[in-house]
Amino acid sequence: MPDEWVTKESGHMSLQGEWTLAHYSDLKGALDRQGNISSADSISLNGLKRLDTAGAALIVELIGVDKAKQVAEWASELPKEQQALLVRIAEAMDTPLDIQHQTPHRITDALASIGQSMAGVWSQQRQLLAFVGLVLATLLPLLLRPHRWRFTATVAHIQQSGLNAVPIVALLTFMVGAVVAFLGATVLADFGATVYTIDLVAFSFLREFGVLLAAILLAGRTASAFTAQLGAMKSNEEIDALQAQGLDPIELLVLPRVIAMLISLPLLAFVGMISGLVGGAMVSTLSLDISLTQFMTTLQKDVSVTHFLVGLSKAPVFAFVIAVIGCLEGFKVSGSAQSVGSHTTSSVVQSIFMVILIDALAALFFMEMGW
Amino acid sequence: MTKTHDQSQHDEQPVISVKGLVNRFGAHVVHEGLDLTLRRGEILGIVGGSGTGKSVLLRSIVGLKRPNEGTIEVLGTRLNDLSEEERSQVERRFGVLFQRGALFSSLNLQENIALPLIEHAKLSREDAEYIARIKLSLVGLPAKAALQFPESLSGGMVKRAALARALALDPDILFLDEPTAGLDPIGAAAFDHLLVTLRDALGFSVFLVTHDLDTLYAACDRVAVLSQKRVLVTDTIEKVAKTDDQWVQDYFNGPRGRAAQTAATSSSTTADLKE
Numbered sequence: 035m036p037d038e039w040v041t042k043e044s045g046h047m048s049l050q051g052e053w054t055l056a057h058y059s060d061l062k063g064a065l066d067r068q069g070n071i072s073s074a075d076s077i078s079l080n081g082l083k084r085l086d087t088a089g090a091a092l093i094v095e096l097i098g099v100d101k102a103k104q105v106a107e108w109a110s111e112l113p114k115e116q117q118a119l120l121v122r123i124a125e126a127m128d129t130p131l132d133i134q135h136q137t138p139h140r141i142t143d144a145l146a147s148i149g150q151s152m153a154g155v156w157s158q159q160r161q162l163l164a165f166v167g168l169v170l171a172t173l174l175p176l177l178l179r180p181h182r183w184r185f186t187a188t189v190a191h192i193q194q195s196g197l198n199a200v201p202i203v204a205l206l207t208f209m210v211g212a213v214v215a216f217l218g219a220t221v222l223a224d225f226g227a228t229v230y231t232i233d234l235v236a237f238s239f240l241r242e243f244g245v246l247l248a249a250i251l252l253a254g255r256t257a258s259a260f261t262a263q264l265g266a267m268k269s270n271e272e273i274d275a276l277q278a279q280g281l282d283p284i285e286l287l288v289l290p291r292v293i294a295m296l297i298s299l300p301l302l303a304f305v306g307m308i309s310g311l312v313g314g315a316m317v318s319t320l321s322l323d324i325s326l327t328q329f330m331t332t333l334q335k336d337v338s339v340t341h342f343l344v345g346l347s348k349a350p351v352f353a354f355v356i357a358v359i360g361c362l363e364g365f366k367v368s369g370s371a372q373s374v375g376s377h378t379t380s381s382v383v384q385s386i387f388m389v390i391l392i393d394a395l396a397a398l399f400f401m402e403m404g405w
Numbered sequence: 406m407t408k409t410h411d412q413s414q415h416d417e418q419p420v421i422s423v424k425g426l427v428n429r430f431g432a433h434v435v436h437e438g439l440d441l442t443l444r445r446g447e448i449l450g451i452v453g454g455s456g457t458g459k460s461v462l463l464r465s466i467v468g469l470k471r472p473n474e475g476t477i478e479v480l481g482t483r484l485n486d487l488s489e490e491e492r493s494q495v496e497r498r499f500g501v502l503f504q505r506g507a508l509f510s511s512l513n514l515q516e517n518i519a520l521p522l523i524e525h526a527k528l529s530r531e532d533a534e535y536i537a538r539i540k541l542s543l544v545g546l547p548a549k550a551a552l553q554f555p556e557s558l559s560g561g562m563v564k565r566a567a568l569a570r571a572l573a574l575d576p577d578i579l580f581l582d583e584p585t586a587g588l589d590p591i592g593a594a595a596f597d598h599l600l601v602t603l604r605d606a607l608g609f610s611v612f613l614v615t616h617d618l619d620t621l622y623a624a625c626d627r628v629a630v631l632s633q634k635r636v637l638v639t640d641t642i643e644k645v646a647k648t649d650d651q652w653v654q655d656y657f658n659g660p661r662g663r664a665a666q667t668a669a670t671s672s673s674t675t676a677d678l679k680e
Contacts, residue, residue, distance in 0.1 A: 091539050115606070129542055
């Protein structure tokens, strides 16, 4: 079979078959092989069985927009619908369809994007400081006016971010406690000092791991929830609606969350410390031949309450930072659902980063102070 | 897709025929014994009060919700009897415009439209994007809009772009869910006009869910009224407006209904005068 789509004989071209999307590449290939027709050539569309927009676009491209618009004059035998289709497509193709892609300039683009992200980090930190100031400025006057405290909202948030997180915090710190005990036993056994495993677990959990693990979990669990809640409200214009009614979104939405975190995180840090110790104790008694009594006595004798206080003193700071970052990122959401997603990610990354940074600085400080 | 053969034979067979459809959500019954037919090449408007299940009906027909009972025949085949593969073949002949456009936010407009062309019609990216730009021009969007992302578009442009995507594969049936909701009157009228011209040129059938009385008068060949869990009446709008039912009377002969009617008749008389 020669060519079923396009045939050309002495300046007369005829198109036949199904000129539809399904055959687009074949049709295009057939046209390429036959080459262009000059305007003098006649063309017949009698053989067309079916025609859709893709096929019509090819025909219009072949014969030119002007000729296609006058299809009624030279192809009156074509069904009315197909004529209408050709005319409509010709009208649509009567505008320049090629678009200019901007050629990327690699080096300057790279420099620009570095500069952009540096400026982004800078403005993010400034916004965070400004927001901390705003929250504190709203919080302090409110402390003197108990009738405006929002107990219901605060308690609801304590339940969501504190109470509901107890199982996961307890389980996680329990397992890390067990791991630390195993690690300690492995290293200390070489010195015949296995019994110091108890001190290792106690020091690390009271000073660092209890509060740090709880804070990192809440950064993942609660900061993201705050961002998503406030972000959904922002994109639904609820926050604008509050402001338009003369209500303060900081007081209504942010403070209950911040206060809930300030209450929840120290409690969760305490839960973390205890269950870390329990994990350590379990490993000690079950596989290190240290009795539970010995564990408890050593704990009482060797570990002073200062370590517990040092650990717990960091909890409110972490709580404040996590809550503020979560809420701020929520307020930064603009419009689309995509924006809620990207700000939620950003709030988790930022709050974990800040928690670890503050923890490192605090460790330096406490070491210098000799606490 | 324009078919020239067996035109009369096709006219008799409806493109969609719904029989005895029942849809429930828990104890809440949305449809009970609903019958509906969509004829080839017509624009059928679906109206009904809020919560009468217009969108649920659309979702049942396009296969996004499995009906509890009843049969839905589309283009001569029962969708529920088909395997996944066959079903996908039929669904390629649908074009759906969702209420809020549902453009893919991570793709620009020409990529949005090129996606089904690349996935289903196996075109090269270059060809697909070229056809995508023709479709954009077909629905009246400028060529430079092709590189824009959905979030930077106005409501009217989103509706037009979504229509272009619905038309990407030259569907036999176009489903539109409130296409003129949220458009200003000028944009809405332009959309009605666009729909009718495209239907005349491309020859698809349209299932149009709407609240917009002007659209009903300007674009629809027939109107189906959803009420009391079924289709109360399906006919031309003049006849539907005369139905003896409280809701229908309030809808079509209320102040807004009458305004739309007057607008429609006056515009048609001016059109007659011009001719």
